Amino acid sequence: MSRLQSSKSRLVILISLPIFLMLVSLVVPINWQRGNADTSDLDRQYEKVVAPLDGQKEVKTGSEFPQKVDAVGTESEAARLDQSVEAGDPTISSLRIGPWTEPLRRLIEKGKYSSEVAAELTAIFECQPGIGDQLMQLLVEGQGSLLERRALLVALGTALSMDPAPPELWLDRRGVLEWAIELWIEGFEDFKQLDRWLWKSRGVDGLLAFAFVDEFLSDPDQYPPDSGKRSRWRKAVIEGLKAEAEDEVPSWLKQWTLEWTESEDPEFRRIALGVMGKVYSKSAADDRRHLRERILRQDLQWQLEAGKELLIHTEKDHFVTVIDDWADFFIRQEYRGSEMLSAFHRARDIPLGPILNRRGGGPESQAYRMWVLFGALGGRDEAGLYPTEWMTTLEETVRSDQARAVRFLALRLCAMGWKDRSNADFQELVRRAELDPVQENHVWSLLPTS
Amino acid sequence: MSFDQQCRHGGVVLSLCSMILLGVVSTCDLQAAHGVIRNQSPGGDIPPGMSCQDECPGLGTRNNDLKQVVSPVSNPCSDMPLKLLLERWGATVNFPERQCPLWVMLTPTHSVVVPRQDCCLLERQSRDVIQQKLRCECTSFFIFCWSRSCLPAGEPIKWESVDHWVSLPCLGSGAAVDCGGGTP
Numbered sequence: 001m002s003r004l005q006s007s008k009s010r011l012v013i014l015i016s017l018p019i020f021l022m023l024v025s026l027v028v029p030i031n032w033q034r035g036n037a038d039t040s041d042l043d044r045q046y047e048k049v050v051a052p053l054d055g056q057k058e059v060k061t062g063s064e065f066p067q068k069v070d071a072v073g074t075e076s077e078a079a080r081l082d083q084s085v086e087a088g089d090p091t092i093s094s095l096r097i098g099p100w101t102e103p104l105r106r107l108i109e110k111g112k113y114s115s116e117v118a119a120e121l122t123a124i125f126e127c128q129p130g131i132g133d134q135l136m137q138l139l140v141e142g143q144g145s146l147l148e149r150r151a152l153l154v155a156l157g158t159a160l161s162m163d164p165a166p167p168e169l170w171l172d173r174r175g176v177l178e179w180a181i182e183l184w185i186e187g188f189e190d191f192k193q194l195d196r197w198l199w200k201s202r203g204v205d206g207l208l209a210f211a212f213v214d215e216f217l218s219d220p221d222q223y224p225p226d227s228g229k230r231s232r233w234r235k236a237v238i239e240g241l242k243a244e245a246e247d248e249v250p251s252w253l254k255q256w257t258l259e260w261t262e263s264e265d266p267e268f269r270r271i272a273l274g275v276m277g278k279v280y281s282k283s284a285a286d287d288r289r290h291l292r293e294r295i296l297r298q299d300l301q302w303q304l305e306a307g308k309e310l311l312i313h314t315e316k317d318h319f320v321t322v323i324d325d326w327a328d329f330f331i332r333q334e335y336r337g338s339e340m341l342s343a344f345h346r347a348r349d350i351p352l353g354p355i356l357n358r359r360g361g362g363p364e365s366q367a368y369r370m371w372v373l374f375g376a377l378g379g380r381d382e383a384g385l386y387p388t389e390w391m392t393t394l395e396e397t398v399r400s401d402q403a404r405a406v407r408f409l410a411l412r413l414c415a416m417g418w419k420d421r422s423n424a425d426f427q428e429l430v431r432r433a434e435l436d437p438v439q440e441n442h443v444w445s446l447l448p449t450s
Numbered sequence: 451m452s453f454d455q456q457c458r459h460g461g462v463v464l465s466l467c468s469m470i471l472l473g474v475v476s477t478c479d480l481q482a483a484h485g486v487i488r489n490q491s492p493g494g495d496i497p498p499g500m501s502c503q504d505e506c507p508g509l510g511t512r513n514n515d516l517k518q519v520v521s522p523v524s525n526p527c528s529d530m531p532l533k534l535l536l537e538r539w540g541a542t543v544n545f546p547e548r549q550c551p552l553w554v555m556l557t558p559t560h561s562v563v564v565p566r567q568d569c570c571l572l573e574r575q576s577r578d579v580i581q582q583k584l585r586c587e588c589t590s591f592f593i594f595c596w597s598r599s600c601l602p603a604g605e606p607i608k609w610e611s612v613d614h615w616v617s618l619p620c621l622g623s624g625a626a627v628d629c630g631g632g633t634p
Binding site: 107111112113114115117118122147150151154162164165166193336337338341342344345346378380381382384412442445446 | 518519521522526537539540552591592593596607609610
């Protein structure tokens with residue numbers, strides 16, 4: 001979809017919304033929050049919104065519109081927001097009044113102390129047809145207290161995420177989705193947490209990704225390298241492309257991932273990097289081999305980044321295959337990172353023993369066993385416990401592995417997941433490990449009760 | 451090496467730097483951890499034939515930056531993640547949480563031995579790899595947690611040790627030889 005089409009979508013919203021609002025106001029009883037406002041007030045407020053929307057840039061410069069921020073999710077920004085909550089009076093509203101006013105007020109009251117706001121959100125979604133578009137419009141207007149704007153964002157994000165959605169929720173869902181992502185990419189403050197919902201939303205797809213690629217190619221200077229805007233743009237493109245590989249990978253995406261992997265344009269190589277983990281995980285053996293060959297032709301740093309992407313996206317069905325294909329590379333690069341722990345965590349349903357002993361128990365595979373054991377550190381759950389089979393495998397490794405370094409590592413893992421089991425049993429395990437006294441002292445210090 | 455320099459290394463999906471940027475761990479909280487990281491002790495003798503007392507062995511060092519690994523499981527920070535069931539339409543909506551991992555494992559900056567002409571090894575130190583548990587505190591709640599602090603919980607524990615090597619130009623090689631390749 002081109003920018004022109006996108007603008008057309010917005011135009012449709014803008015033309016249809018005032019008419020729509022007028023009709024709705026005739027049939028839907030409105031709960032005024034603070035006295036009555038005559039329609040001319042409402043019209044004047046609405047004109048303020050409509051006027052600058054001919055050009056999006058104008059929208060962004062108006063003082064009443066959301067403030068632009070450089071980075072998303074920084075501590076200083078969060079702190080600033082919190083300060084503004086304390087400084088402003090959240091009960092004083094300058095939000096445009098309409099059928100949404102009362103349900104929004106109820107959402108704000110409940111949301112101050114509870115997450116159970118499904119009923120309040122439902123009331124908002126039922127207050128008028130096309131409320132999804134209206135929520136977007138209200139948020140863009142930038143009026144209202146911080147809590148009102150946060151409530152609007154929660155409602156908008158929820159509306160975009162709903163699948164199935166109420167039949168009359170949207171007039172132009174696609175147009176709103178595209179517009180919202182554009183404002184998120186631009187870095188507008190009121191949209192900065194929209195990515196909590198965006199990437200699971202229906203409609204974030206390849207078509208959308210290519211619309212953003214088109215926008216980038218038409219004016220790359222708008223996306224300075226290494227800027228927050230560039231990285232958010234890239235994220236949107238990657239998420240759109242990845243969504244195309246949810247069930248199986250379309251052939252065009254395989255082909256482009258292969259081509260972009262070797263592109264001379266570093267930006268396209270970065271996009272390929274972001275997509276390839278998902279593509280690899282979902283592809284057949286031949287396609288995986290092709291992709292692996294391309295990856296291994298790149299420079300070492302890029303190979304390592306690609307390897308991490310594979311680990312991030314590896315599903316448990318392909319876990320053993322990925323380990324087989326990539327363990328030697330990771331061991332050579334001395335890589336033991338968070339992505340590896342995440343991959344092992346997702347594979348908790350798979351028995352650890354066969355993976356650990358896949359290359360035998362001799363000295364030639366010691367580095368492999370050490371690497372797998374480090375990955376197994378990711379196998380603990382929220383309570384700090386390993387799956388039963390993993391714990392059994394770890395204890396067996398402590399008792400029987402030929403290499404002291406492997407036994408020591410396995411015993412440290414056992415200590416981390418020992419929890420409430422008896423010290424006498426752990427003492428016996430330590431004895432069987434046949435470690436040196438320094439190592440023995442060390443493993444005792446890792447027991448949670450120590 | 452300064453903490454900024456260590457941060458520039460980056461590259462890990464949830465690097466400590468990004469955790470700081472995202473407010474997962476504050477810089478001041480990290481200073482305590484750094485005190486532990488920088489704890490070092492003599493790591494024993496240099497193997498025969500490698501030290502500066504011997505004929506020039508051609509061994510220098512390469513610097514490994516601070517590295518951090520985070521748990522794949524996040525802290526159950528208050529009211530995250532939020533799951534809403536909009537019953538009327540049978541739609542379920544998830545609000546993915548911002549991460550505050552259960553723990554972070556920090557490997558200190560250290561130099562490892564590499565072949566390097568006109569260089570020898572002067573000293574070996576032992577540096578601790580530590581695991582620091584983290585806890586999450588919601589600092590701004592409205593329907594869900596909009597911002598939170600991810601703070602150290604309890605004392606860090608030693609997970610293992612790594613050797614840190616110090617190298618020097620061999621006698622007569624001249625002071626201009628860079629044996630450390632950026633070793634702090």
